[in-house]
Amino acid sequence: MTATHSTRMLILGSGPAGLSAAIYGARAGLAPIVVQGIQPGGQLMTxxxxxxxxxxxxxxxxxxxxxxxxxxxxxxxxxxxxxxxxEVDVSQRPFRMVGDSGTVYVGDTLVIATGAQARWLGLDSEELLKGKGVSACATCDGFFFRGKKVAVIGGGNTAVEEALYLTNHSHDVTLIHRRDSLRAEKILQQRLFANDKITTLWNKKVERFIDGGGVAGLVGIELKDMVTGELSTLEVDGGFVAIGHHPATELFRGHIALDQDNYITVDKGTTRTSVPGVFACGDVMDKHYRQAITAAGTGCMAALDAERFLAEADFEQVAEAAE
Structure with a gap:
């Protein structure tokens, strides 16, 4: 027989957002169930x-x-x-989810904390040097490269923002872009070009990240010129891949309102989604900060929002029954 799990608060995702929601939900007596997904613990596990x-x-x-x-x-x-x-069904309460094993999960409220994944270049050398000089988050790891030479790969808002941020730690930042113009907003481009700590390399594609061997980690990046095909090497201590993120919202497309980048939209200052009783927290709804502490904060907000929603729904139910 197919197993069914029911709860007052169903949480999908187990990173800082989902677990913070679980802590606050449990303390409110809602006995939350956390469905951990394919990466228990979220991005911090890596x-x-x-x-x-x-x-x-x-x-x-x-x-x-x-x-x-x-x-x-x-x-x-x-x-x-x-x-x-x-499979998810948020068309009516209680909300329903189905696992690949056939197990059914039912919740009076649903907290979505599925997160987002950084886009990577897909190079073997990139995978080898992740955490050893190669990163996808300047705000997280830039501090470790104080006074060192770093490079940022990308041409959109994320890449330019990362490059500008890294100038707080490094006097030598190189932005590498495979085209001859940036996709970033004009105001960000102006700030980038006005900063004398940043050099831009145009029409360059990353061929591989160079491993120094032993404890050295990343020592350089091999680049290919997109026009001439010429190979060159840029010596750096840190490489930041900044080509965007994938919010894990595939399950909810067509069911919950998403923005143009497929992040879940929420009412300003809350975690409320377009579906009453469904709340979103962490990187799945936050494209700007993407930090563990902000994810945890919005997880707390989601639990409090869900608790208030249930209290109001329970009150209305009692009032209707008394009429």
Missing amino acids: TTDVENYPGFREVIQGPWLMQEMQAQAEHVGAQMLWDTIV
Whole structure:
């Protein structure tokens, strides 16, 4: 027989946003169920040194932080289940999700915390050097390259913003773009070209990230000129891939309002989506900050929003029954 799990608060995703929602939901007595998805713990499970999460004087490890968050959520009453959701129905309450095993999950409210994944170049050398000089988040890792030479790959808003941010730490930032013009907003381009710490390389494609061997990590980037085909090497200590993100919203397309980049839209200052009773938190609705601490903050907001929604719905139900 197909198993069915029912709860007052159903949470999809188990990164900082989902687990924070679970902690607040459990403390409110909503007995949340967290469906962990294909990457339990979210992006922090692939992050080594975390130095900007409040409350820890020393550098901590991303996987350890997520293990502690999960343990805290379970300690206060949240239930963790592993499954890959293949079907959702948010057309009516209670909301319904189905896992690939056939298991059914039913929730009076639904918190979506499925996150977003950085787009990568897809190079073997990139995969080899992730966390060893190659990153997809300047705000997260730029601090580790103080006074060093760094490069940013991309030509959109994200790439230009990353390059500008890195000038807080590096005096030598190179923006590498495979075309001869940027796609970023004009105001960002103006700031970029006015900054004497930034050099732009046009019509250059990354062929490979160069491994220094041993503990050296990234030492350079091999580039191919898109016009001449000529190969060259740029010596750098850090390489930041900034070609955008994929929000994990495929399941909800056509069911919940998304913006032009497929992020879930929410009412300003809240986590409320276009469907009453469905809330979104973390990177799946935040294309600007994308930090563990902001994801955790919106997870808290989602739980509080869901709790208030249920309280109002319960009150209305009691009032109707009394008439």
